[in-house]
Amino acid sequence: xxxxxxxxxxxxxxxxxxxxxxxxxxxxxxxxxxxxxxxxxxxxxxxxxxxxxxxxxxxxxxxxxxxxxxxxxxxxxxxxxxxxxxxxxxxxxxxxxxxxxxxxxxxxxxxxxxxxxxxxxxxxxxxxxxxxxxxxxxxxxxxxxxxxxxxxxxxxxxxxxxxxxxxxxxxxxxxxxxxxxxxxxxxxxxxxxxxxxxxxxxxxxxxxxxxxxxxxxxxxxxxxxxxxxxxxxxxxxxxxxxxxxxxxxxxxxxxxxxxxxxxxxxxxxxxxxxxxxxxxxxxxxxxxxxxxxxxxxxxxxxxxxxxxxxxxxxxxxxxxxxxxxxxxxxxxxxxxxxxxxxxxxxxxx
Ligand code: SF4
Numbered sequence: 001x002x003x004x005x006x007x008x009x010x011x012x013x014x015x016x017x018x019x020x021x022x023x024x025x026x027x028x029x030x031x032x033x034x035x036x037x038x039x040x041x042x043x044x045x046x047x048x049x050x051x052x053x054x055x056x057x058x059x060x061x062x063x064x065x066x067x068x069x070x071x072x073x074x075x076x077x078x079x080x081x082x083x084x085x086x087x088x089x090x091x092x093x094x095x096x097x098x099x100x101x102x103x104x105x106x107x108x109x110x111x112x113x114x115x116x117x118x119x120x121x122x123x124x125x126x127x128x129x130x131x132x133x134x135x136x137x138x139x140x141x142x143x144x145x146x147x148x149x150x151x152x153x154x155x156x157x158x159x160x161x162x163x164x165x166x167x168x169x170x171x172x173x174x175x176x177x178x179x180x181x182x183x184x185x186x187x188x189x190x191x192x193x194x195x196x197x198x199x200x201x202x203x204x205x206x207x208x209x210x211x212x213x214x215x216x217x218x219x220x221x222x223x224x225x226x227x228x229x230x231x232x233x234x235x236x237x238x239x240x241x242x243x244x245x246x247x248x249x250x251x252x253x254x255x256x257x258x259x260x261x262x263x264x265x266x267x268x269x270x271x272x273x274x275x276x277x278x279x280x281x282x283x284x285x286x287x288x289x290x291x292x293x294x295x296x297x298x299x300x301x302x303x304x305x306x307x308x309x310x311x312x313x314x315x316x317x318x319x320x321x322x323x324x325x326x327x328x329x330x331x332x333x334x335x336x337x338x339x340x341x342x343x344x345x346x347x348x349x
Pocket of ligand 1: 224226
């Protein structure tokens with residue numbers, strides 16, 4: 001999946017519920033059991049618009065806690081597969097607190113092509129490591145393809161080395177790991193501070209996150225999964241709504257939309273400095289991007305620029321370069337660089 005992460009519309013991420021039974025202090029989506037959840041029909045209607053001719057390669061389901069809706073996860077995975085889409089689900093493993101996995105949760109895990117587990121010190125306060133490892137061992141024995149998403153407080157957090165070592169001690173090289181550090185989203189805003197610097201002359205810095213559309217808990221489809229956009233996607237980062245739009249429409253806006261394409265080619269700070277008014281720079285990469293919503297003149301200039309034939313060639317070349325750089329380089333850029341090679345563990349290639 002990571003090897004395809006830079007390819008526009010190769011995948012789609014779907015948040016199928018914001019609800020979660022855990023109360024992790026760092027939760028980026030600020031989830032609880034009172035959080036919102038859209039009707040299942042919204043998601044099934046949208047996945048019904050995938051076809052053999054037009055479908056994403058990957059559909060990544062998450063939450064909240066996606067496995068609070070095991071029947072929906074299973075249904076979407078089965079439907080998506082009929083068109084040729086592979087699916088995955090990411091879980092905080094709330095069900096590992098009990099000794100057995102319910103039949104519906106196991107059926108959902110069996111239905112997807114890949115199962116990912118979130119783990120960090122905050123999750124471990126809710127579900128113990130030994131319980132999670134027991135379930136992982138059982139699923140691996142059942143032949144489930146698995147990976148782990150691991151987060152630490154900072155780059156030098158000793159928790160990361162400890163957990164990675166423990167995973168490898170228990171499971172050898174069978175589990176790929178994507179290791180990250182916390183960002184100030186959701187409840188983590190209360191204790192994580194992001195250091196941002198203002199660049200005098202920003203260089204092009206493509207946003208690969210703008211390659212796969214993300215369906216929010218309200219059904220709105222955004223260019224990326226920035227958690228600051230939950231419930232308030234700005235117009236220039238909005239690709240549509242799964243209530244009314246089809247996959248081919250979302251795919252076309254993702255690939256051909258001038259703003260998504262410009263963000264993937266140049267990144268927001270470069271767009272601001274090259275097409276915006278002098279002195280109107282915003283501090284920070286994603287902050288600059290979100291602030292482009294009100295800059296209509298800039299959006300028009302970007303649109304004209306991206307419609308030039310040369311811009312399309314450049315945009316395609318930027319994508320191709322990232323594809324050639326592969327999954328490890330992607331992980332070096334968007335997760336903890338020291339652990340980037342771990343994404344290749346368990347690889348069947
Ligand atoms: S730069 Fe824009 S498109 Fe990219 S992740 Fe940030 S908010 Fe999303």
